Amino acid sequence: MTTRSILLSAAASLLAIATASPALADHHEEAASAEASADHAEIGAWGVDLDARDMSVDPGDDFYEYAGGTWMANTEMPGDRSRYGSFDILRERSEQQVHDILNDLAADPASAGPMGQKVGDFYASWMDTDAIEARGLAPAQPYLDRIAAVSDRDGLLELFGTVGYASPVGVGVLPNPADPTQWIAAAGQAGLGMPNRDYYLEEGEEYDAFRSAYRDYIVQISELAGLDDPAGRADRIIALETQLAETQWEPARQRDMQQIMNPMNRDQLAELAPQFDWTDWLAGMGFGEVGTIIAAETTAITAAGELLESVPLDTWKEYLTFHFLSDNAPYLPQAFDQANFNFFTATLRDTPEQRDRWKRGVELVNNNMGEAIGQIYVQRHYPPEAERQMTELIANLRASLHERIENSDWMDEATRTEALRKLTAFEPRIGHPEEWIDYSSLEIDRGDLLGNVMRARQFAFDLDLERLPDPVDRGLWGMNPQTVNAYYNPLLNQITFPAAILQPPFFDPNADPAVNYGAIGGVIGHEIGHGFDDQGRQFDGSGVFRDWWSEATAAQFEERSGRLGAQYDSYEPIPGVNINGSLTMGENIGDLGGLEMAYGAYRRYVAEHGEPPVIDGLTGDQRFFLAWAQVWRGLIRDNALRERLLTDPHSPGEYRTNGVVPNIDAWYEAFDVGPDDAMYIPPEERVRIW
Structure with a gap:
């Protein structure tokens, strides 16, 4: 989260x-x-x-x-589902509706103009599995090379602040709780591979089995990538993440606004966790002009800083390499994707079957260019x-x-x-936004799936940075029109x-x-x-x-x-x-x-x-x-x-x-x-x- x-x-x-x-x-x-x-x-x-x-x-x-x-007695759980109910059935309906839109765009992208071209190409880049296999690890290599080139902790911090790389502390943008008309940056705990701290710390056979399977998964990803000492890497990464987990806040505590609302200036951040060199680190991410940062889980941030200093640089590099490959496994050759599914879905959620590729493609494009699809979805499926x-x-x-x-x-x-x-x-909003996100600056290459994903992540981050100096736009939506959900x-x-x-x-x-x-x-x-x-x-x-x-x-x-x-x-x-x-x-x-x-x-x-x-x-x-x-x-x-x-x-x-x-x-x-x-x-x- x-x-x-x-x-x-x-x-x-x-x-x-x-x-x-x-x-x-x-x-x-x-x-x-x-x-x-x-x-x-x-x-x-x-x-x-x-x-x-x-x-x-x-x-x-x-x-x-x-x-x-x-x-419930007569319904069989689909093999590709970890849960199945009314929400999921309606989500399948929306998924099929979006699939029809994507098929139209992939078949004739230009028919919907430049935006339709981008959406169609993004979806096509996901569906072209032959091209993904043929390129192997080549699309990931420039990102892995950046990790390998890190020679000191300044370089490590630079990657922690770069979109697409893991970090024990995450930074994002939200309306300022002290003045919600303005944006503010916030920092908080992050960086675990398993769902949360309890998977590392809970006692019992079930959790021992999860931890053993996670180690096997790290070994497998390392072997697939041709990395040296896969077993040693796995042990060092798990030891590092367990140290992080021991200091991270439990989910119930993370809900407590009184505890997580800790606005700090640069001097206070430096006192909280001096190892992060906040002035340069935040400037490198694009937050150089931001005077106040909300520090959420304060003690976890402090502990992450201490680990930054005490854990060997090579271990952090191994951690970053594994997480880049794991986080992007669905966009790499099938062996990586299957290994990722086997652990996170089959093992952690008991789900025996991978979802159809087209369904996962719908989710991918929804997550990255959702409002471009949403405009068409509203025209087709939202009656006055x-x-x-x-x-x-x-x-x-x-x-x-x-x-x-x-x-x-x-x-x-x-x-x-x-x-x-x-x-x-209180303000209710129904159906769809009045103004839509403009994706015209997002570069999409029909033959470069991983590149499309990385550029889409950077686009979303840059969009937040562009908004940061401006007043909060109350017309922005946090969900797509085709999303079966709601929020306050x-x-x-x-x-x-x-x-x-x-x-x-x-x-x-x-x-x-x-x-x-x-x-x-x-x-x-x-x-x-x-x-x-x-x-x-x-x-x-x-x-x-x-x-x-x-x-x-x-x-x-x-x-x-x-x-x-x-x-x-x-x-x-x-x-x-x-x-x-x-x-x-x-x-x-x-x-x-x-x-x-x-x-x-x-x-x-x-x-x-x-x-x-x-x-x-x-x-x-x-x-x-x-x-x-x-x-x-x-x-x-x-x-x-x-x-x-x-x-x-x-x-x-x-x-x-x-x-x-x-x-x-x-x-x-x-x-x-x-x-x-x-x-x-x-x-x-x-x-x-x-």
């Missing part, structure tokens, strides 16, 4: 009920056919796959299994009706949260006023929903409104909720990092969020491995607050349009909660789940359903859940934040 993404994520991711209980039947006297709700919903008749349910499971005992158990309905839905979500904040019995007036001011200032940026108080996520099962213009409110409404509410989670709440409506909470109200928030954390700490997805309630706190608050917010928004819709009919034996409220569960259903491999529990601030899908709904009173009424049900939580113990 880059320093920028760390800061943003810190500051800063769907018969039993048909025979409803008498109480439910009393509330909904009229029944209706599915066709009365939506004639052309893409999933089922009105937006939910009813056949996915496991009707042998009581919804109050395991709502996740009830809502999607049959689907989606934006109209989303605008109405977001308005109801904002009104719902406004009402909740106004009626909160644990906030004092001063804090409530600031919270409402922040909600008023606390520094700009914005949520962003790309066009690709506005498709079933998240959103369908022809679905039952209860489904859209329970699915995309809950996801939008989740993103809005990040502005008021344990870290996002520390930013005001302008995105400034400051404490606008009274001491008493902050204590109330922490008590409530602490109880939510304790709930998640108790969940054990893998025997002996629990969810980390601190690491996942922000996302869990987002899920709980977002679904509460979405339910309030849905009831506002109902108040305006009238109580919905019963459809297929299901009330509107039942359809709302089923839609949320349908979004999160999925399969995941054991090692992929293990990695997620160690590194991911999101809880596994099962707990994004079962960890949330038992805290919401309306769910109990909708499904007639009582004290005899396994998921029942007494009213006084339910967590209510937003």
Whole structure:
């Protein structure tokens, strides 16, 4: 994870009920056919796959299994996937849509003008495996020669600051938390080969096996490159990375804005880690005019500096050589690519099959020239009706949260006023950016895959440097329109929903409104909720990092969020491995607050349009909660789940359903859940934040 993404994520991711209980039947006297709700919903008749349910499971005992158990039991995990669920299925759809665009451009690049030519050539350079094999290691040799030529620590630092080379400390650009209208540079821990510090430090047979496989991988990469002493190199590299891991911060601590917000001038940086010679090092990267740098994981930066001095120069060069080859293995001959897959995907995530090359090519071009493709994607796949309905839905979500904040019995007036001011200032962005990135200066060569990748990385870095002296452009997007995801940026108080996520099962213009409110409404509410989670709440409506909470109200928030954390700490997805309630706190608050917010928004819709009919034996409220569960259903491999529990601030899908709904009173009424049900939580113990 880059320093920028760390800061943003810190500051800063769907018969039993048909025979409803008498109480439910009393509330909904009229029944209706599915066709009365939506004639052309893409999933089922009105937006939910009813056949996915496991009707042998009581919804109050395991709502996740009830809502999607049959689907999960009958769905085979694709061999090239480490997890597979609603998000992944929709991503496959977007992937195919982009593939069609790329095929058109590769076949006739000039038809879409110079930009189409670049995109088509980039994709073609990936797909031409014969050319990649024929060139062997020649494309990488100039970069390896730069490492070999390093003769002192100044030369080593120069490579640490060069795009495309590994470094124990990363530097990036983001809006300044003290003044989000301006950019600032930030530095933080980096440089490990395995997913995070725990893979080097955790005890147990599983982690011993990962470490052994990593050593074998380093040996294999070294042998493929014809390097001397592969086994010795592997031992020295792992020893170095283990020393780094021992000093790096755990993921939960990296989320703590109070700890990672450490703005420093050059003198303070020199005191923190003098070995980096900050003035020259930053100037070499292009940050020479930047007076203040945010130092995130301070003690890890200090330790990295000490290792820079104590570890032999030749070991650092071996480290850089391995990481360059490993990081770029997919763009080298097939033997390198296969070795990389065998370790990072087959071993670490239990995934037996490499993804089809065209799918990986789609990902590559999306990551490097995404907005060039996005312009075409929006023209083909983003209907205006989606934006109209989303605008109405977001308005109801904002009104719902406004009402909740106004009626909160644990906030004092001063804090409530600031919270409402922040909600008023909040900016939703839907579909696509208004202005697009200009890739005209990016050189793409149809016969030079590795060169294309390296130039694209440099282009992205240079783009940040060009923006650094200017005011922050609020129109910039951090995701492509064809990305199936969404995000909240606390520094700009914005949520962003790309066009690709506005498709079933998240959103369908022809679905039952209860489904859209329970699915995309809950996801939008989740993103809005990040502005008021344990870290996002520390930013005001302008995105400034400051404490606008009274001491008493902050204590109330922490008590409530602490109880939510304790709930998640108790969940054990893998025997002996629990969810980390601190690491996942922000996302869990987002899920709980977002679904509460979405339910309030849905009831506002109902108040305006009238109580919905019963459809297929299901009330509107039942359809709302089923839609949320349908979004999160999925399969995941054991090692992929293990990695997620160690590194991911999101809880596994099962707990994004079962960890949330038992805290919401309306769910109990909708499904007639009582004290005899396994998921029942007494009213006084339910967590209510937003």
